Amino acid sequence: MGEAAGVTGAVETGVREDRAAHGGDGGGWDDGPLSRTARVLDGVRAYRLIVAMWIRSTMAYRASFAMTTFGNFVATALDFLTIVLMFSQIDSLGGYSLPEIAFLYGLSSTAFGIADLVVGSMDRLGRRVRDGTLDTLLVRPAPVLAQVAADRFALRRLGRITQGLLVLGYALLALDDVHWTVLKVLLVPVMMVSGGAIFCAVFVGGAAFQFVARDAAEVQSAFTYGGATLLQYPPGLFAQDLVRGVTFVFPLAFVNWLPALYVLGRPYPLDLPEWVAFLPPVVAAGCCALAGLAWRAGLRSYRSTGS
Amino acid sequence: MGSGRLYAAVAAGGFRRYATYRAATLAGVFTNTVFGVILAYTYIALWDERPHLGGYDQSQALTYVWLGQALLMTMCVMGAGFEEELIERIRTGDIAIDLYRPADLQLWWLAQDLGRAMFHLLGRGLIPVAFGAWAFDLTLPTSVLPWLSFLVAVVLGVVVSYGIRFLVSLAAFWLLDGAGIIQMAWLAGVFCSGMVLPLNVFPGVLGEIVRALPWAALIQAPADVLMGEADPVGTYAFQAGWAVALLAAGRAVQAVATRRVVVQGG
Numbered sequence: 001m002g003e004a005a006g007v008t009g010a011v012e013t014g015v016r017e018d019r020a021a022h023g024g025d026g027g028g029w030d031d032g033p034l035s036r037t038a039r040v041l042d043g044v045r046a047y048r049l050i051v052a053m054w055i056r057s058t059m060a061y062r063a064s065f066a067m068t069t070f071g072n073f074v075a076t077a078l079d080f081l082t083i084v085l086m087f088s089q090i091d092s093l094g095g096y097s098l099p100e101i102a103f104l105y106g107l108s109s110t111a112f113g114i115a116d117l118v119v120g121s122m123d124r125l126g127r128r129v130r131d132g133t134l135d136t137l138l139v140r141p142a143p144v145l146a147q148v149a150a151d152r153f154a155l156r157r158l159g160r161i162t163q164g165l166l167v168l169g170y171a172l173l174a175l176d177d178v179h180w181t182v183l184k185v186l187l188v189p190v191m192m193v194s195g196g197a198i199f200c201a202v203f204v205g206g207a208a209f210q211f212v213a214r215d216a217a218e219v220q221s222a223f224t225y226g227g228a229t230l231l232q233y234p235p236g237l238f239a240q241d242l243v244r245g246v247t248f249v250f251p252l253a254f255v256n257w258l259p260a261l262y263v264l265g266r267p268y269p270l271d272l273p274e275w276v277a278f279l280p281p282v283v284a285a286g287c288c289a290l291a292g293l294a295w296r297a298g299l300r301s302y303r304s305t306g307s
Numbered sequence: 308m309g310s311g312r313l314y315a316a317v318a319a320g321g322f323r324r325y326a327t328y329r330a331a332t333l334a335g336v337f338t339n340t341v342f343g344v345i346l347a348y349t350y351i352a353l354w355d356e357r358p359h360l361g362g363y364d365q366s367q368a369l370t371y372v373w374l375g376q377a378l379l380m381t382m383c384v385m386g387a388g389f390e391e392e393l394i395e396r397i398r399t400g401d402i403a404i405d406l407y408r409p410a411d412l413q414l415w416w417l418a419q420d421l422g423r424a425m426f427h428l429l430g431r432g433l434i435p436v437a438f439g440a441w442a443f444d445l446t447l448p449t450s451v452l453p454w455l456s457f458l459v460a461v462v463l464g465v466v467v468s469y470g471i472r473f474l475v476s477l478a479a480f481w482l483l484d485g486a487g488i489i490q491m492a493w494l495a496g497v498f499c500s501g502m503v504l505p506l507n508v509f510p511g512v513l514g515e516i517v518r519a520l521p522w523a524a525l526i527q528a529p530a531d532v533l534m535g536e537a538d539p540v541g542t543y544a545f546q547a548g549w550a551v552a553l554l555a556a557g558r559a560v561q562a563v564a565t566r567r568v569v570v571q572g573g
Binding site (some may be wrong): 222 | 352
């Protein structure tokens, strides 16, 4: 850990110099002189530096890294194995074939995997609030959001993304009655990126909630892991009210359901119009904005444990 | 102090320790309930395709979902019991102090774990099952006897689960870092306990293997006893057999481990 601490010091110095170059006064995140763009760039730079530090620290133990990445891959692959086991007994689930469910699964798993890799460490925030170590981050001259998101960055989470991409690859090879158009082909990477952004917003919003909830951090898993599991199955399986909820209130349906149903040429739930398939980038932007506001409110309400 | 009273006190301490975090318990109940709802709908679709799959009708399959969510924490299927603490004590050398104590290491942690399981059964189990029974059509017995048989199967299941996790923890005497072995135990627990899919739905030889492994004692066995799908005596024999085997193995490993214990850091 001594080495890691040394690198942290280097990171902080780097950020400080950077801010000096920008003319920032280095006083917390609410400082006036920096423009919004400069602050975002500052945050991204801090995030990059901290992530690089954690990757270097992970790579000090290569065998351990290889094993935990493999473990992450296998653990997430069990999910899909369950679906394969189900299909050993049936030919279709709710009218969907295995490749079609694999398509939904691959997209959900990849999008969630991206978010888990980028900001997944944020579900540790509750612990930092509880033991008071968040205070350390507050006095550092880098945006707190970037620090918390990059905290203990776990490269092993590539295991989940790899698994999601493999299942997606299988689905794309096995789907034989999809009429591919340019639009549909383009929609696949768009879904992964905006789906990832929507899940990132869920993680950030969940972290904001942890400022208030503290011990109740596990509620977040219901929306992150629970959401990712829900999206692996076709919407037709679930109660209309549940589908309504994840479309209009908590818009997870835009991660993969609506655009994927367009690609598969399947009917939409809730009689939605066809163009909603192209909304994911807009929804993702909206979610990120809301999550940002929630984070700001959460951070403002933070009172240290005082001990 | 009689040793019986000592272990009762340790068990009560285990119960109280987990009962302290009320907000965390409520949050866990919420998460279990959400996962229960998601699983329940996928099972409805599965049993619509194949009624009587694995010998269950749809209502029994749904009952299985909610019992699984209720027993998840009780049986520590996904870990999060005493293992990390014991492994940390082995790694730091604090275990030497534990071995000096006038109490048996294995029984001490067993008592603590039974207390914990009792709390998780009440605190994390009751509400999800009640919610499941309200929202879905479950097959829960109305007489007392099946519930009592179920409780016996749960206690035996906890002892089997403890037996597995005690062995996992002792591996730290050789490995020092427990992360890898905990991950392996997690994988085996999630897959072989029937937490995601009832074990009687697993096809062919794979099904026969997982139904014979000790993890079958955790969720599948108590659920089948409650729903009247399995003969309680046979089930108890299966569970008790594994419990005795695992505890004996734990005792043997402990004997070897304590003979070679080298306290780190002097």
